[in-house]
Amino acid sequence: MEFLRARFAVVVVLAVVGSLVLDVTRASAVPKCRMVCDDGSNSDGRLTYDSKMDMNVRGEARRLGVDPYPYPPQPSPPTHRVAFSVARTTPIGPLPNDTILPFDFMFSNAGGAFDMETGIFTAPVSGTYFFSFRGQKRSAQYLMYLGLWRNGEEMAGVYEDNLDPLNPTPSPGNASNNLVLHLFERDQVYLMISDNAIAFSTVFGKYVGFTGFLLFPDNPYV
Ligand SMILES: *[C@@H]1O[C@H](CO)[C@@H](O)[C@H](O)[C@H]1NC(C)=O
Numbered sequence: 296m297e298f299l300r301a302r303f304a305v306v307v308v309l310a311v312v313g314s315l316v317l318d319v320t321r322a323s324a325v326p327k328c329r330m331v332c333d334d335g336s337n338s339d340g341r342l343t344y345d346s347k348m349d350m351n352v353r354g355e356a357r358r359l360g361v362d363p364y365p366y367p368p369q370p371s372p373p374t375h376r377v378a379f380s381v382a383r384t385t386p387i388g389p390l391p392n393d394t395i396l397p398f399d400f401m402f403s404n405a406g407g408a409f410d411m412e413t414g415i416f417t418a419p420v421s422g423t424y425f426f427s428f429r430g431q432k433r434s435a436q437y438l439m440y441l442g443l444w445r446n447g448e449e450m451a452g453v454y455e456d457n458l459d460p461l462n463p464t465p466s467p468g469n470a471s472n473n474l475v476l477h478l479f480e481r482d483q484v485y486l487m488i489s490d491n492a493i494a495f496s497t498v499f500g501k502y503v504g505f506t507g508f509l510l511f512p513d514n515p516y517v
């Protein structure tokens with residue numbers, strides 16, 4: 296009887312171990328998912344980073360039908376490489392009416408979204424963008440006013456109105472402004488110089504300038 300009980304116990308233990316082995320075998324037969332680990336290596340199929348955030352990312356990626364963790368890492372699409380910086384090398388104004396500010400010097404225009412012909416930046420992708428602009432005044436007669444416009448609406452301005460008719464060579468005034476702005480694809484952003492205003496610039500100083508870049512797109516998978 297003791298012997299039978301012992302044999303039964305051995306059978307139970309073997310059965311349990313066997314089913315564990317089966318489980319492990321089954322688990323390793325599951326197709327490996329490709330993961331990029333924090334150190335950049337490809338994982339062996341086990342989830343190395345399994346936070347709730349990660350689950351959300353993979354759920355969203357599945358919905359959009361894209362690989363959430365492409366390996367090897369892919370370069371960002373051209374629409375994500377958006378950065379321009381332009382300047383004027385000559386003074387401008389006074390003009391009889393408000394005019395979109397033209398630029399003649401390009402520091403960079405990654406993605407080609409800034410049009411030097413028109414002075415207009417057109418957003419290639421919906422997202423959150425950063426813009427910065429500046430101007431200088433060297434005039435006793437005319438003030439300096441530049442506005443940053445989005446689709447026909449003024450968002451921000453720079454202003455210098457230290458007018459002194461008794462001093463024909465006043466100390467130059469400088470002003471700059473910057474903002475984070477949401478844009479939809481094809482939104483247009485440009486600087487406008489006000490009528491009867493001036494903006495001073497030179498080849499060396501490039502005191503009038505306009506810079507912008509994409510911080511992040513609305514849809515990270517576009
Ligand atoms: C603005 O002034 C320019 C001349 O500098 C002129 O050619 C243009 O027609 C004017 N535009 C408007 C809308 O008045």
Ligand SMILES: *[C@@H]1O[C@H](CO)[C@@H](O)[C@H](O)[C@H]1NC(C)=O
Nearest residue numbers: 431466467468469470500502
């Ligand atoms: C503005 O910048 C110029 C140099 O470009 C400088 O000479 C001038 O003093 C500055 N103006 C003020 C008010 O700081």
